[in-house]
Amino acid sequence: MDRFNLLARKAMPGNPDNTRRIKIDMMARVEGEGALHVTVKDGQVQDVQLRIFEPPRFFEAFLQGRHAHEVPDMVARICGICPVAYQMSAVHALESIFGVLIPPGIRALRRLLYCAEWIESHVLHIYMLQAPDFLGFASGIEMARIHPALVKRGLRMKKAGNQLLTILGGRSVHPVSVKIGGFSRVPSQAQLADLKDELQWARDAAVETLMWVSGFEFLDPTQDYTFLSLRGPSEYPMNEGPLITNHGHHIAPSDFEHHFFEEQVPYSNALQCTFQGGSYLTGPMARMALNYDQLSPLAKEAFGQTHLTLPFQQASMGIVARAVEVLYALDESLRLLEAYEPPEMPAIPVTMRAGSGMAATEAPRGVLYHRYQVAEDGTIQLAKIVPPTSQNQRRMEDDLRRLLPDLLHLSDQDMAIKCEQHIRSYDPCISCATHFLKFTRKEV
Amino acid sequence: MLSPIKIIGLGNIVRGDDAIGHLVLQELQRNDQFPLSLVNGGIAGLNLLYELEGMDAVILIDAVSSQSEAGTIHRLTIPQDWGKIRQWTWSSSVTSTHAFGLGEALTLAETLGILPPQTVIYGIELGTVTIGNSMSPGVEESIQTVATQIIAEAGPFSHA
Numbered sequence: 001m002d003r004f005n006l007l008a009r010k011a012m013p014g015n016p017d018n019t020r021r022i023k024i025d026m027m028a029r030v031e032g033e034g035a036l037h038v039t040v041k042d043g044q045v046q047d048v049q050l051r052i053f054e055p056p057r058f059f060e061a062f063l064q065g066r067h068a069h070e071v072p073d074m075v076a077r078i079c080g081i082c083p084v085a086y087q088m089s090a091v092h093a094l095e096s097i098f099g100v101l102i103p104p105g106i107r108a109l110r111r112l113l114y115c116a117e118w119i120e121s122h123v124l125h126i127y128m129l130q131a132p133d134f135l136g137f138a139s140g141i142e143m144a145r146i147h148p149a150l151v152k153r154g155l156r157m158k159k160a161g162n163q164l165l166t167i168l169g170g171r172s173v174h175p176v177s178v179k180i181g182g183f184s185r186v187p188s189q190a191q192l193a194d195l196k197d198e199l200q201w202a203r204d205a206a207v208e209t210l211m212w213v214s215g216f217e218f219l220d221p222t223q224d225y226t227f228l229s230l231r232g233p234s235e236y237p238m239n240e241g242p243l244i245t246n247h248g249h250h251i252a253p254s255d256f257e258h259h260f261f262e263e264q265v266p267y268s269n270a271l272q273c274t275f276q277g278g279s280y281l282t283g284p285m286a287r288m289a290l291n292y293d294q295l296s297p298l299a300k301e302a303f304g305q306t307h308l309t310l311p312f313q314q315a316s317m318g319i320v321a322r323a324v325e326v327l328y329a330l331d332e333s334l335r336l337l338e339a340y341e342p343p344e345m346p347a348i349p350v351t352m353r354a355g356s357g358m359a360a361t362e363a364p365r366g367v368l369y370h371r372y373q374v375a376e377d378g379t380i381q382l383a384k385i386v387p388p389t390s391q392n393q394r395r396m397e398d399d400l401r402r403l404l405p406d407l408l409h410l411s412d413q414d415m416a417i418k419c420e421q422h423i424r425s426y427d428p429c430i431s432c433a434t435h436f437l438k439f440t441r442k443e444v
Numbered sequence: 445m446l447s448p449i450k451i452i453g454l455g456n457i458v459r460g461d462d463a464i465g466h467l468v469l470q471e472l473q474r475n476d477q478f479p480l481s482l483v484n485g486g487i488a489g490l491n492l493l494y495e496l497e498g499m500d501a502v503i504l505i506d507a508v509s510s511q512s513e514a515g516t517i518h519r520l521t522i523p524q525d526w527g528k529i530r531q532w533t534w535s536s537s538v539t540s541t542h543a544f545g546l547g548e549a550l551t552l553a554e555t556l557g558i559l560p561p562q563t564v565i566y567g568i569e570l571g572t573v574t575i576g577n578s579m580s581p582g583v584e585e586s587i588q589t590v591a592t593q594i595i596a597e598a599g600p601f602s603h604a
Contacts, residue, residue: 140552141555144552145555162491
């Protein structure tokens with residue numbers, strides 16, 4: 001018996017004073033741990049609180065006093081799903097301090113490494129986390145009992161990303177080859193060429209995946225999203241570019257903290273980030289809405305066959321955006337692999353100097369911002385990390401406020417399941433979004 | 445002929461006692477009696493399936509939390525101990541720290557027919573899981589004990 005799902009779906013009974021409290025203590029198939037508390041009074045949704053209770057992560061404090069060269073390996077430990085994103089934002093922020101200009105060969109390899117992570121992370125979410133919701137299964141494991149071939153296809157696609165990550169990152173979990181200035185070692189042409197057949201298979205499978213998920217029913221209410229993503233100079237955004245929105249904003253990553261404000265809400269130890277006083281959306285749906293023109297011809301053609309239109313305005317459609325990005329990342333990997341020539345040096349020399357630097361890159365889940373302040377000898381004096389999930393958290397609450405009135409006729413248990421599915425459609429990585437914050441607790 | 449046994453350590457090296465699996469691997473690396481196939485499985489549970497596929501025998505090492513004293517050693521086998529495995533290593537329950545837990549990975553492997561016929565799990569009861577390098581008393585001794593037991597268990601495979 002799936003013990004966890006029983007726990008997840010435990011809901012409190014209604015109250016006699018017309019106040020109904022729905023409590024999801026743990027959410028199934030959300031990376032990390034979270035909770036949602038909803039209060040309904042006299043038939044109206046009064047309060048929505050998305051709560052975080054994963055033990056606070058100390059990474060920002062943990063990095064202080066360490067040497068800049070240690071940062072890429074340390075931040076890779078923040079998340080088992082998206083270590084590359086943390087490494088990429090970290091090295092770019094630090095390189096901006098040390099005045100390092102990355103040559104095109106290393107830049108291309110970093111892009112390839114990021115593709116590997118997008119493939120792995122998105123395929124995991126599509127096949128094991130979100131598809132079971134659309135098809136009425138309690139978990140990916142339940143889905144595997146009935147559709148083993150589908151799950152095997154997903155696992156093989158994920159493995160293609162895994163193999164790419166292993167060759168570039170030194171190993172599949174917590175890659176270790178990324179360093180300030182480049183890589184500790186780079187693959188040979190032959191090593192990458194060995195992956196070509198499998199990546200081609202995965203690219204075909206990605207087209208099938210897109211056709212499969214675009215046939216799902218998307219029933220959640222439409223939302224008026226403010227989308228935020230990077231905008232690459234000429235390619236679909238990963239490692240560089242200004243931040244843009246669908247309302248015409250154009251923001252340098254170094255100005256991030258002047259536009260996006262993190263605040264502590266009393267019921268959660270993850271910080272919530274706002275833009276112009278409100279919520280916004282970052283991640284695959286935002287990237288696709290703002291950068292469709294930069295997708296590869298194959299990705300555009302396959303998306304055209306789905307007859308869906310952009311921008312997506314329902315959170316559940318994130319699965320389609322992820323499928324498009326998996327196809328793009330595989331297509332882009334093959335392009336980079338064809339053009340690959342090992343750089344003359346795996347890394348360019350770096351001289352430490354004091355200063356502060358910022359960078360934003362596109363993690364699978366959206367914009368990931370890092371800022372570091374470094375002493376002359378390379379010691380980290382300050383680290384600030386704003387992960388995509390803390391940016392999307394306010395947006396998730398806003399979505400739920402809109403979704404909940406239509407769910408009030410349901411039992412608490414069914415309402416909890418619907419809310420859980422909606423939150424899961426954001427692919428939140430709650431453990432990454434949890435910040436360490438000093439707080440005092442008042443006992444009454 | 446049996447394929448060589450694979451030994452997989454799980455956990456997060458920067459999260460207190462959650463480093464248990466990793467530290468047992470470090471102990472095993474000092475073994476010079478016969479070659480061992482050692483794999484650092486980290487915390488990303490689903491990737492474990494790729495390590496299991498095609499194997500006849502695996503030993504997995506992970507930290508567990510089952511209300512026992514820190515350092516308590518649990519040796520679990522499949523199918524006898526499925527109940528405990530699912531209870532203690534199901535990621536989304538309160539007892540595990542992994543995104544996609546060992547319990548889920550093994551259950552999915554069984555569902556897809558790729559679970560090695562001989563699968564043994566060594567669980568060491570954890571104490572502290574705060575970020576950092578400090579370990580609970582009792583755990584370090586158990587790491588040495590488990591490494592010794594694994595060498596004894598893996599020996600016959602290396603001579604196969």
